[in-house]
Amino acid sequence: MATSPLQLLDGTAGAGAPGSSNGDWKMHAACRGRLELFFARKAERPQARIRRQEKAKRLCDGCPVLDECRTAARNNREYGYWAGESEEDRHLLGFRVTAPIGVRARAADREEKPQDRSA
Ligand code: SF4
16 A cells, blocks of 8 residues: 655655655655645646646755655655656656546556547
8 A cells, every 4th residue: 555655754654665664765855844845736727736846846856865755656656746756757657656547547548548540
């Protein structure tokens, strides 16, 4: 079962969760206390998402634990913006979330049902 990003970043992840077995990488996260930048609000508009993710990326670019975070997000199939990657970015790299929603669900659906090009 996936650990929530909040659990990872606030240090309450259980034993065996990504980030819990390799020490304290999450304690050095540049985003501690800034989680609102990393997860979409309800009904977030596309332009607001772009602006939010640009701000998040600036934090990630200077984060000392970017590599550890990226590995955990990919391996744990996380939602949200992690280590400079959105869910879509990870999806395109083959790290698909287990229950895609919204844009991710439509993208996954298109990949599984190739377009009928006979018309
Ligand atoms: S790389 Fe980004 S999301 Fe990951 S811990 Fe650092 S600031 Fe947070």
